[in-house]
Amino acid sequence: MKDNRRTFIKKAALGTTGITLGSAPFAFSAKSYNSIMGANDRVNMCVIGTRGQGFGHLKRWASMAESENVYVKTICDVDENLWAERVQAVNEIQGKKPGTEVDMRKVFDDKDVDAVSIATPNHWHALATIWAVQAGKNVYVEKPCSHNVFEGRKMIEAARKYNRIVQVGFQNRSINNVRKAMQFLHNGGIGEVYMAKGLCYKPRDSFGIAADSEPPQGFHYDMWLGPAAMRPYNEKKSHYNWHWHWDTGNGDIGNQGPHQFDVARWGMNKNEHPVKVSSSGGYYKYGPDECSQETANTQTAELQYADGKILQFEVRGLYTGGEADMGVKIGNLFYGTEGWMEVNGGTWKTYMGRDNEPGPSSESEEEGTDKVVDYLAAPGSGGHYANFIAAVRSGKKSDLTCDIEEGYYSTVLPLLSNISYRMGRSLEFDGKKEKFVRDPEADKMLSREYRKPYVVENNV
Template structure:
């Protein structure tokens, strides 16, 4: 069944030697297999926000895993000095800094890159890196839309490089234990998975278009997105709340819990139907530029009738379940239910009030996904590079694509205001050309995700 669902990948026949984004160097998988004792040279692309966790992780692994953080790259040069200082203090080595990722990819000493850019750059950056023979760690969601995710899978396979998606839960021991418990029938057959993203966010306001800061290479920041005049409210972090660059909180924090939900359901496929509804509540639209909903309920159904339910609640709210979950998951089975909050889980049998199974004490290393380097997932990426095997990855790009696709489908349903039927084998909607146009996007020259990677 899995082979049939992945028939799209079988068109990945081709050689090397393609020009990468028109920048004039050939693809060589010189980094595809690295000896167990060799140093791995890494570059971080996108060094604000989540990029700080990437920097900390690679620095923390310098001695234990022979990692050198060689280069920091960001289109906003204001972050170069403070981030380079961090690396120097942690490792004793001052990294190079570069605003143009293409120059980073030209460096044949770089074995791997980790992307913490805005979502709209994930796919093109990853594909360029694959073509350059670099292994890739890319943040969630794996891409900005479903079509891009498929192209990323093709690029990983064609150039034989490892691509790990930053779904860190996949490498947290207690979460892995909870998934095994579910898959082994701990609460019977699991029928419904519920994901929660309860993150109250206040208005970030509104501003007039203006001139970009002198430190920002704004045209490159836009990249594949349509051209818009610079606006400070659409930039750092706020890019999440605009469709051209982000995917709202359903596609921001949400993918982590969509991934755990799909994992718990043991679904290695796309849903067959999706419905999502919501809106912007509690914020005056005339006083905030946000486009994406802050409140959204999504329901995905699989071929066998099992349901993945997800709620994005961006206003003031209570938590849910016995663990007081605000960002987490609940699974409902024939014989009970299971709650996961961070790396803590508890299982309840039928109507009993006390858990009959649960996690060990929480690890001190596992903090919030944004406040910790979570080195386990980065270590797994390094191990996969050295093994030379995609299957060694805890969240290979194919796995990340399936989990990212569900919130993408939910957002399409939300924007169109109706339930959608999806044909997962073809990654197309059933007799719905309007919805099909939203599986990809119109790219801005020359930042075009290629049909043939």
């Protein structure tokens, strides 16, 4: 929905020109009208990291040109080999050709860029966000918001210090059916929720091994490594496969997993850290001579809160069926004192009492009850990306469905789980200090050794 300010600008523009929309021969298209509106209303975006999810970001933002006056001004990627295809795609969608850049720092120096969309590997999320807000940019950053716990806290501090809008890419937060499911839980729809479970059942084949080599021409490898320790280039440890190596990724529990961790914590209404964490698993089927993967392909985690309530998570990276009535593989289960709920994408169902009587659901006709409410769509009402743009225009972080602090609390859950997994033991966590209890060895894994000049400073 256009706000009053945009309506006023539109009327003023038409009034001063004497031209009416749709009156030939001077009819304005949406694109030409947006050009008249000018830089004060337009949101100029830069997408940083344009493979995979980043290519999706480019298409999303570019598709908002006519409807929301959002334009991709710059494509930033350290792999120049991607540029031609990305530029062509964006130009075809928004009718305007974006520029290209290797170094994100030059993007941050561009006064015409209003916001950046970060879809780099995980190890770059925090530093890119901090540099961006220090330069006055608003930020949409992919999940998990950070590669470790320390730098996630620094992202919050930077966002608040420089008063910038920072949205984390937990898209479920802007899906209306999921929002209704969460409201139903919070209203006591299945009684008191005492346990939640997140599921990530996603088969992953071996991606193989390769000898170290020279980076491809046009791929700026040193900049791609950024905060990570220097190591020889290896094609099996860079594009996409970075997910499965500790220096750059967090495994599937920190890849697909954060989405379901977020829904689990949201449904439990927990705005705090857990006090205990235990995780175990392994990398099964493929040996080190078949695949260079370091992270687990099968992993379970259990996190407990101060009141004793439990959040469970399970990764199954080989072959498995689904869970519950809908055969959920990527989703959530919630258990309450009066019943339970399954969430599968935007579909949810509840089952009540000992006999599992069907209760309200996303397709229920019982939405007049006080347990299922017409939970209003998020500001922007066009999904997570539109929600971000609405908050950028309003300047209110309260308009975001997933502000950086919300995203951080969910991101910490897989990060703590991985520390327990790698340490091989259960851990106690002090949420106020954001340190483990009397465990300096585990504390070392809350941060990392940063490689200059790619350093997340303590004072942001």
